[in-house]
Amino acid sequence: MGLLKPLRGDTGGQVMLGVLLLVAIVVPVLNLAVPDGNPLHVSTYTVTLLGKYLTYALLAVAVDLVWGYLGILSLGHGAFFALGGYAMGMYLMRQIGDRGVYGDPILPDFMVFLNWPELPWFWQGFDQFWYASLMVVLVPGVLAFVFGWLAFRSRVTGVYLSIITQALTYALMLAFFRNEMGFGGNNGLTDFKDILGFSLQSDATRIGLFLASALALALAYLACRWIVGSRLGRVAVAIRDAEARTRFIGYRVDRVKVAIWTFSAVLAGIAGALYVPQVGIINPGEFSPLNSIELVIWVAVGGRATLYGAVIGAIVVNYGKSYFSGAFPEAWLFALGGLFVFVTLFLPQGIAGLFRQLRRRRNGAAAAGVTA
Amino acid sequence: MSAGGDKGVRDLLQRGRAFDFSGQQQAWLQFKESMRRDRTFDFMVNVKDLKLDVSHGPILYIEDLNVSFDGFKAINNLNFYVDAGELRCVIGANGAGKTTMMDIITGKTRPDSGSVFFGQQIDLLKLSEPEIAEIGIGRKFQKPTVFEHHSVFENLELAMAGDKRVFRTLFAKLNGPQRDRIDEVLGIIGLREHAHRDAGSLSHGQKQWLEIGMLLMQDPLLLLVDEPVAGMTHQEMDRTAELLLSLQGKHSVVVVEHDMDFVRSIANRVTVLHQGSVLAEGSMEQVQNDPRVVEVYLGE
Numbered sequence: 188m189g190l191l192k193p194l195r196g197d198t199g200g201q202v203m204l205g206v207l208l209l210v211a212i213v214v215p216v217l218n219l220a221v222p223d224g225n226p227l228h229v230s231t232y233t234v235t236l237l238g239k240y241l242t243y244a245l246l247a248v249a250v251d252l253v254w255g256y257l258g259i260l261s262l263g264h265g266a267f268f269a270l271g272g273y274a275m276g277m278y279l280m281r282q283i284g285d286r287g288v289y290g291d292p293i294l295p296d297f298m299v300f301l302n303w304p305e306l307p308w309f310w311q312g313f314d315q316f317w318y319a320s321l322m323v324v325l326v327p328g329v330l331a332f333v334f335g336w337l338a339f340r341s342r343v344t345g346v347y348l349s350i351i352t353q354a355l356t357y358a359l360m361l362a363f364f365r366n367e368m369g370f371g372g373n374n375g376l377t378d379f380k381d382i383l384g385f386s387l388q389s390d391a392t393r394i395g396l397f398l399a400s401a402l403a404l405a406l407a408y409l410a411c412r413w414i415v416g417s418r419l420g421r422v423a424v425a426i427r428d429a430e431a432r433t434r435f436i437g438y439r440v441d442r443v444k445v446a447i448w449t450f451s452a453v454l455a456g457i458a459g460a461l462y463v464p465q466v467g468i469i470n471p472g473e474f475s476p477l478n479s480i481e482l483v484i485w486v487a488v489g490g491r492a493t494l495y496g497a498v499i500g501a502i503v504v505n506y507g508k509s510y511f512s513g514a515f516p517e518a519w520l521f522a523l524g525g526l527f528v529f530v531t532l533f534l535p536q537g538i539a540g541l542f543r544q545l546r547r548r549r550n551g552a553a554a555a556g557v558t559a
Numbered sequence: 560m561s562a563g564g565d566k567g568v569r570d571l572l573q574r575g576r577a578f579d580f581s582g583q584q585q586a587w588l589q590f591k592e593s594m595r596r597d598r599t600f601d602f603m604v605n606v607k608d609l610k611l612d613v614s615h616g617p618i619l620y621i622e623d624l625n626v627s628f629d630g631f632k633a634i635n636n637l638n639f640y641v642d643a644g645e646l647r648c649v650i651g652a653n654g655a656g657k658t659t660m661m662d663i664i665t666g667k668t669r670p671d672s673g674s675v676f677f678g679q680q681i682d683l684l685k686l687s688e689p690e691i692a693e694i695g696i697g698r699k700f701q702k703p704t705v706f707e708h709h710s711v712f713e714n715l716e717l718a719m720a721g722d723k724r725v726f727r728t729l730f731a732k733l734n735g736p737q738r739d740r741i742d743e744v745l746g747i748i749g750l751r752e753h754a755h756r757d758a759g760s761l762s763h764g765q766k767q768w769l770e771i772g773m774l775l776m777q778d779p780l781l782l783l784v785d786e787p788v789a790g791m792t793h794q795e796m797d798r799t800a801e802l803l804l805s806l807q808g809k810h811s812v813v814v815v816e817h818d819m820d821f822v823r824s825i826a827n828r829v830t831v832l833h834q835g836s837v838l839a840e841g842s843m844e845q846v847q848n849d850p851r852v853v854e855v856y857l858g859e
Contacts, residue, residue: 419729421713425706432704435665436718436777437692438728446725 193412198546199495199539200412204405207498210237211401215394231390235465236509238397240502242462245404247485247497249454252411254483255492256420257447258427260345263352264455265479266359267327269469271456273363274326276376276469277310278319279387283380296378297371307369316383323460324453331452332445339441339448344430353476360474375470382464393465400461404498407454411494414447423447484523488530490537499538609694611678611780613643618781618811619664624673626659633659634670635835641781646807648822649815651832652855657815658701660832661783665698666691677781689723697779701786701815703766707759711750711769714758715741718773741776747802748772763790771802782812788821800824 194200214237217229246268253259285292289299293306312318334355338348366372385392414420425433426440434440463469472478482501489500504526511519534541611618619641626634634656641647651657662668664675666688675683683691706714719737722728733741745751748768753761758769767787774782784803788796796818803825806812816822822829822843829846831838839849846852 414729417729418716418731419725421709421717422728424708425717428706428708429704431667431688432700432706433717434688435692435698436773437689437720437723438717439687439689439723439725442725443728 203495238400238465241400242458244498244501245458247501249451251486251497253451257423260349261352262349263356266356267452267455268459269473270327271323271459272463272469274322275460275463277313279379281314327452327456331449335445335448339444363471377468490539493539496539618643620676626670644808646812648826648829655832656835695780697774697777698783699770705758710755712754718776720778744772784814
């Protein structure tokens with residue numbers, strides 16, 4: 188039960204994790220046990236879609252940790268997500284083996300196409316799942332650490348920091364677009380066959396990935412909640428509200444920022460690694476600055492500095508996106524823009540803030556009832 | 560003629576040689592210097608190992624300090640000393656350099672020239688803000704700055720002296736004595752019944768008190784208190800005076816204040832700053848009767 192201790196007093200988080208648990212049980216059952224024709228059947232397509240939303244939710248939690256609690260508006264978290272995704276994609280590429288179009292047992296198709304004689308050094312080791320998993324955590328983590336160390340030590344804050352995070356992801360996008368980088372250029376990495384020996388096309392693997400995403404989200408949520416509830420979390424909020432003051436009472440603000448920022452980037456990397464096998468492709472488009480801005484909108488819509496709000500926001504906005512881009516493909520961006528304006532004007536604390544307000548009103552009414 | 564010429568050539572050669580080798584010599588000297596075992600180097604010093612030495616009396620030495628902002632000399636050849644255990648008041652008109660002086664002591668602003676020492680050995684100009692806080696200099700700001708989204712209790716908890724490194728902070732738990740200390744300070748600053756209220760919802764005077772409480776939690780050796788009674792009622796002012804006086808002896812306190820009645824009620828020694836340097840120093844009566852002070856400040 189020690190694991191659930193951080194949830195004490197966090198009603199929103201309890202409800203969110205409860206719903207997550209329910210979905211994690213019901214969806215696989217409805218997919219596997221209920222026959223195809225039944226109206227209750229959940230298609231494998233839906234399972235994968237839900238799994239994708241869960242990885243987005245994990246990414247949003249990572250952003251909320253640094254934005255909501257530390258006051259760093261990152262417009263480049265998509266970069267860490269994409270790097271985690273690429274690390275997983277490289278593993279999946281190596282798993283294809285000789286089943287590629289050119290049938291080379293070692294080299295991925297795009298390298299054969301580019302006439303590369305051998306595997307570049309940075310592709311070595313990615314045939315091992317443990318090594319790829321390590322890189323999923325390490326690559327975004329090290330990049331975030333170095334970036335954070337330089338930026339926070341020089342006391343770059345506010346809008347300037349947001350702009351350089353944006354520049355970071357843009358620079359990575361341009362780099363990954365180049366064929367010479369060795370990551371498949373424009374097309375990225377795709378045509379994956381299996382993961383850990385299980386075919387990516389099978390329903391069971393899809394459900395496994397869906398459950399892994401749900402588990403990762405739950406654990407990351409608990410970890411973030413634990414950090415936020417610790418004294419370090421209170422120092423983080425202190426930095427958000429009065430950075431100079433925090434420095435004068437003796438906290439090394441730059442180190443606190445680097446630590447939490449790096450942890451957040453690692454979470455984003457894990458989200459990316461779970462995302463790639465479910466959608467079946469990773470390309471430089473994931474580094475696009477627009478993606479990073481969109482995910483800040485998820486958090487804003489859900490409610491900043493609540494963590495569970497980020498989960499709600501990510502799922503609501505992405506469900507809306509799936510719906511709108513199917514029903515009215517041209518209108519999606521207008522809907523997104525409109526949503527952001529609406530939330531800023533009418534729900535400054537997001538959906539989570541709305542819940543809180545409703546609860547307070549109900550409690551107020553109950554109290555009034557008692558006195559009457 | 561030829562002898563003289565030879566001498567000239569020899570001179571040139573020697574000079575040339577000396578010139579040639581001077582770079583290497585310097586490097587060698589630097590190297591030798593770095594091998595000395597009786598010296599500790601700045602980059603090797605851990606803040607925790609720094610020892611405060613007040614054996615000569617003063618806890619704070621400010622000497623020949625200069626700082627200017629865009630040509631405006633905010634601090635002009637300032638010399639200022641504070642004795643250990645002393646309660647000192649600093650007065651001066653707006654722009655006299657009071658806040659700038661505090662900024663320099665706490666590491667927020669770097670001076671153009673001069674020296675600032677804490678005790679005889681600790682060079683404050685080489686330390687960062689958190690390091691200065693760690694060695695025992697606490698500051699209350701002119702505009703009360705408390706953490707608005709934290710409760711009063713949490714504000715005090717965060718300010719509490721202790722290991723403030725990242726991982727220690729992540730696993731930190733309050734123990735009994737620490738809780739008692741927070742409770743004690745809550746009592747001193749009269750906010751016990753508000754302990755679990757958000758600091759942002761306190762009145763201006765209460766925020767001032769909370770900030771003083773945060774200073775107490777830090778348990779600093781030197782307290783820099785910028786305008787502690789701004790926005791306070793007379794009663795609150797009296798209590799603040801009492802509190803500051805009770806700190807005297809155990810802590811050294813520097814109070815910057817505009818309110819002359821308040822200064823009169825607490826000060827033993829007063830320093831008057833004017834245009835970035837010390838105009839007069841002494842007891843309140845001495846200072847008040849100083850014709851220069853009367854002219855620039857009190858006589859207004």
